Amino acid sequence: MRKRAILRRGAGVGVVALLVAGASLAFGAAVQKKPTPSWQTNGRVNAIAIVGNTAYIGGQFTSVRPAGDPLGTGEVTRNHVAAFNLSTGALLSWDPNASGTVEAIAVNGSTVYLGGSFTKVGGKGHQRVAAVDATTGAPIASFKPTVNAEVLGLAVHGSDVYLGGNFTTVNGASRTYLVALNGSSGSTDSAFTGSADAEVQAVTMTTDGAKLVIGGNFTHVDGSSQSHIAAVSPATGATMSWATHTSYGIVALAADSSGVYAAGAGSGGNFAAFNPSSGSMTWQGGTNGNVQAITVFNGEVYAGGHYTDYCGPQGGQHTCTNPIARSKMLAVDETTGALQSWNPSVNSTLGVFALAGGAGFLEMGGDFTKVAGVAQQGFAIFPQ
Numbered sequence: 001m002r003k004r005a006i007l008r009r010g011a012g013v014g015v016v017a018l019l020v021a022g023a024s025l026a027f028g029a030a031v032q033k034k035p036t037p038s039w040q041t042n043g044r045v046n047a048i049a050i051v052g053n054t055a056y057i058g059g060q061f062t063s064v065r066p067a068g069d070p071l072g073t074g075e076v077t078r079n080h081v082a083a084f085n086l087s088t089g090a091l092l093s094w095d096p097n098a099s100g101t102v103e104a105i106a107v108n109g110s111t112v113y114l115g116g117s118f119t120k121v122g123g124k125g126h127q128r129v130a131a132v133d134a135t136t137g138a139p140i141a142s143f144k145p146t147v148n149a150e151v152l153g154l155a156v157h158g159s160d161v162y163l164g165g166n167f168t169t170v171n172g173a174s175r176t177y178l179v180a181l182n183g184s185s186g187s188t189d190s191a192f193t194g195s196a197d198a199e200v201q202a203v204t205m206t207t208d209g210a211k212l213v214i215g216g217n218f219t220h221v222d223g224s225s226q227s228h229i230a231a232v233s234p235a236t237g238a239t240m241s242w243a244t245h246t247s248y249g250i251v252a253l254a255a256d257s258s259g260v261y262a263a264g265a266g267s268g269g270n271f272a273a274f275n276p277s278s279g280s281m282t283w284q285g286g287t288n289g290n291v292q293a294i295t296v297f298n299g300e301v302y303a304g305g306h307y308t309d310y311c312g313p314q315g316g317q318h319t320c321t322n323p324i325a326r327s328k329m330l331a332v333d334e335t336t337g338a339l340q341s342w343n344p345s346v347n348s349t350l351g352v353f354a355l356a357g358g359a360g361f362l363e364m365g366g367d368f369t370k371v372a373g374v375a376q377q378g379f380a381i382f383p384q
Helices: none
Strands: 045-051 054-059 063-065 081-085 102-108 111-116 129-133 151-157 160-165 178-182 200-205 212-216 229-232 250-256 259-264 269-274 281-287 291-297 300-305 309-312 329-333 352-358 361-366 379-383
Touching (some): 054 352, 054 361, 102 160, 151 212, 212 250, 212 259, 259 291, 259 300, 269 300, 281 300, 281 329, 291 361
Parallel strands (some): 045 102, 200 250, 250 291, 291 352
Antiparallel strands (some): 054 081, 111 129, 151 160, 250 259, 259 269, 291 300, 352 361
């Protein structure tokens, strides 16, 4: 299971929020402040993928239930994965039935890729990664690679699917923390030889397809110094130029044509934007606890985690000097990093683990049971 640090709440928490020196509250077009009624889960949601009007979710849950139903009421079995129609709100029949935690989801056309710690999908042996039909949820028998430890990140480009995680062997051969597989057969792409010296927690493609950006706890990629964030060639895995690295581990990544956005740990927590061409950091923000999820949607970057305060346009702090209250979720302007007024307030100790935007909604997953004062466990949807 992915490791998370427990929030250390500082003495400044609970003090009336003050503007951090150099920061200003921006009033942009963030999503609405309260979630719309939606299905809930009985446990943590770790991953969300949006394709058209469908939301695919994965995590540690074993059932889902309708909006407003308390735990134990209206439960429908869904082991670690489920899908919803975002237009109608309906639970879909899609039910791959994974045997263990799902940490990552990626979609390519009619195929949904799942990564995590499971060993079976649909009752069939699939070692920590699987491909399933996007409509029926049935596992695709031809895709059956073996991975010796947890898969934490997935990305798809062309005919390949890229995996990051804790693994050191794939298909019986040495592949340390990063690998490319043929998306149809599951065979290892021998042309891609990229590797890291420690866990890769997140992978994403730049929107032009030129770079595979990886984040994690590593300090070297392909034998060269690349602290916690790096870019590699999607074809060969060779290290590519990336100007700014971080002193803290990267937990999650997101990208659009304007930037690559990273969420991470460190002193408190951190999130930042990078130029997708040069890899130079364009802005950063800090919190008083880890940032575990990030997405970009309609000109806003949303960051979720287990913090209680935003510390300003700076590195994170366990105790913010001038805290601005933001309980587990915040939004900033995509271009400037300026904090937005949006503040839904999410409960629970560990908070938010997954974010995605699409179909006119922001989708959020995690450990919570209440969002913006509304009883809603595990999964929430905010309309525009």
